[in-house]
Amino acid sequence: MKAAIKKTYQWFDQRYEFTPLLEKNVTRKKVPCHLTWPACFGGLSLFCFLVQMFTGALLMMYYKPQPDQAFDSVMFIKSNVQMGWLVQRIHVVSANVMILLVFMHMYRVAYRKIFRSPRELHWVSGIVLLLLTLCMAFTGYLLPWTQLSYWGAKVGTEIPSAVPFIGSAIVEWVRRGHSISGDTLGFFYALHVAILPGIVILFMAMHFIMIRRTGISEPL
Amino acid sequence: MIDPQSNDNSGRRIFFRNCLACMGMVGSGMVAAPLASFLQRPNRLEADSTIRIPIADIKEDEAIYRDYMGAQIVILINQGKPLVLNAACTHLGCLVRWEHSSRSFICPCHGAIFDQGGKVVKGPTNQPLEIIPAEVKEGVLIIG
Known part of the structure; x- marks a missing residue:
């Protein structure tokens, strides 16, 4: 059994050559010895994002983004789908933990001045990722279509009205109308499950590739 | 019997590796079991078929x-x-x-x-x- 697995692995490895790649980047990757646990905040944020992708895909099987069905479909997930309550709870809790970790990651980077040259773009892409994370949380908050999420979305979409001249136009654009409606729900759903995750993955790729380019910061 | 004076920690290394493997199996079981039951067909409440x-x-x-x-x-x-x-x-x-x-x-x-x-x-x-x-x-x- 063990030999058969090894043989199969080697057959693929001879063709794809992932062992040297794996050794270089994971198993034999050298990291600075001064790194401590707070250096994990970024990686843990990524882990939370992966949990969100996974549980989110499961929730999408039953969630219906129509105003007359959204609430009932979430209740259906929570009470009728086996372990649905767990998947839904993990999605909610992990979203909150992700925001916390993203902020802790940012505080550490700011406190240790890791953002200085040549790592300015890590900071810039990181801030974009922070804002995208908050947008994901905000759009996801509306989806259960409860009183809390409705009024949360109402207050949240009110914020751009402070922009001079075009404020109210932005509000109406975000709400897809004068007030929160089924169109808002559909728009937020599309943003939450497709558009924002796509942009997040793009910026994450930039963020990670740049870190590999510059290496992990050494303290002065 | 492992000689406590020796520098050879391969026994210790294997022990920790096996512990880690056990934890990994328990952990993946804890993810796989709820996932498997989530993927069951849901029980839509069909109160009365008449x-x-x-x-x-x-x-x-x-x-x-x-x-x-x-x-x-x-x-x-x-x-x-x-x-x-x-x-x-x-x-x-x-x-x-x-x-x-x-x-x-x-x-x-x-x-x-x-x-x-x-x-x-x-x-x-x-x-x-x-x-x-x-x-x-x-x-x-x-x-x-």
Whole structure:
């Protein structure tokens, strides 16, 4: 059994050559010895994002983004789908933990001045990722279509009205109308499950590739 | 027996590796078990599969289509009495459409025609539409 697995692995490895790649980047990757646990905040944020992708895909099987069905479909997930309550709870809790970790990651980077040259773009892409994370949380908050999420979305979409001249136009654009409606729900759903995750993955790729380019910061 | 004075920690290394493997297996089990049960078919609450329709609600000139035990059934008044038929054409199972002007059922797939009692008027099939047993109690049609 063990030999058969090894043989199969080697057959693929001879063709794809992932062992040297794996050794270089994971198993034999050298990291600075001064790194401590707070250096994990970024990686843990990524882990939370992966949990969100996974549980989110499961929730999408039953969630219906129509105003007359959204609430009932979430209740259906929570009470009728086996372990649905767990998947839904993990999605909610992990979203909150992700925001916390993203902020802790940012505080550490700011406190240790890791953002200085040549790592300015890590900071810039990181801030974009922070804002995208908050947008994901905000759009996801509306989806259960409860009183809390409705009024949360109402207050949240009110914020751009402070922009001079075009404020109210932005509000109406975000709400897809004068007030929160089924169109808002559909728009937020599309943003939450497709558009924002796509942009997040793009910026994450930039963020990670740049870190590999510059290496992990050494303290002065 | 491992000599406590020796620098060889391969035994310790193997022990920790096995501990890690056990934790990994327990951990993946804790993810896999809820996932497996989540992926079961959900139990939609089908409270009562019987269909009850007051006779007065069935109009002479229309046919009512309903879901019943995973099939589409059609309810109509035929010669003053309610009749329940399986709406699947007996040729290849397409759903037959009620045509009020000719009081007949027409299959959209291959043009089979059934009369209001479900009997074949025109092929390709020679089997009449299946009649679903139903009874009338106190002015209410009960199916199932």
